[in-house]
Amino acid sequence: MSSIRLFLTLTIIAIITLVNFLSSLRGYRESMTEAESLFDEQLMDYALIINTILPDLEGSNADKRKYQNVISLVADNPSDFQSTLAFQVFSNTQELIINFNTRLIEPLAPLEAGYSDVNFDGYRWHALTYFNSDKQQWIITAQRDDIRYALAEGVILQSVVPIVIGIPIAGLIVWLLIGAGLKPISRLADELKRKEATDLSVVSLTGLPRELYPLQDSTNELLNRLKASFDREKRFAADAAHELRTPISVLKIQMHNLLEEME
Numbered sequence: 001m002s003s004i005r006l007f008l009t010l011t012i013i014a015i016i017t018l019v020n021f022l023s024s025l026r027g028y029r030e031s032m033t034e035a036e037s038l039f040d041e042q043l044m045d046y047a048l049i050i051n052t053i054l055p056d057l058e059g060s061n062a063d064k065r066k067y068q069n070v071i072s073l074v075a076d077n078p079s080d081f082q083s084t085l086a087f088q089v090f091s092n093t094q095e096l097i098i099n100f101n102t103r104l105i106e107p108l109a110p111l112e113a114g115y116s117d118v119n120f121d122g123y124r125w126h127a128l129t130y131f132n133s134d135k136q137q138w139i140i141t142a143q144r145d146d147i148r149y150a151l152a153e154g155v156i157l158q159s160v161v162p163i164v165i166g167i168p169i170a171g172l173i174v175w176l177l178i179g180a181g182l183k184p185i186s187r188l189a190d191e192l193k194r195k196e197a198t199d200l201s202v203v204s205l206t207g208l209p210r211e212l213y214p215l216q217d218s219t220n221e222l223l224n225r226l227k228a229s230f231d232r233e234k235r236f237a238a239d240a241a242h243e244l245r246t247p248i249s250v251l252k253i254q255m256h257n258l259l260e261e262m263e
Helices: 004-053 061-076 145-181 183-193 213-262
Strands: 085-091 096-100 114-120 123-132 137-144
Touching: 004 085, 004 123, 004 137, 004 145, 123 145, 137 145, 145 183, 183 213
Parallel strands: none
Antiparallel strands: 085 096, 085 137, 114 123, 123 137
């Protein structure tokens, strides 16, 4: 990669994204399990509330007519009940007492105490069957699975969205921090750029990170070697000129004498 800054930024953001993804995935699974447990507790609460507000089967005929009126109302106007909860109440002899948010006249779940998954009205439902031994009643409460999951996912996504939004912000912060960390390299480069061709003095910058001191020392060693090399060349040129100066002078004198003899 041509840019160290870009390489480090992309690498760090990729690691952050991967870690967040794995953490979110684990958190999603655990949160969904916890949400399902809470929804199951809610079904139990509904069953207990229904059990509390419904009178005993041994009650008056007026109470039984009240049950029957509710059944007729639900059967005739199902669209008036848009609740995500459906429930039924049966006697111990499997006689339907009340039916809410479903037209089924048979039990929507097996009359066995506990949780079960059932299909009716074109949806998958999670049901709880509860038996009250005192009133001799079976109470079945059910919630649609798709709505349960939608509600749970809505809550979970509210915690995941800030993480997703935070990734670009983290990328910007990492980009700026790496840029700040690489500024000493730019200082060293600017110092070398400002040097003249004949300036072979050592570079001495203060406040550098310890990782850059070896680079500065290596640069100074290179400058010292170049200076020593140039000094050797200068001495060699001076010595060569000195050695050649005497023979050339003798040749000049000989040429001068020769020209005079020819005249």
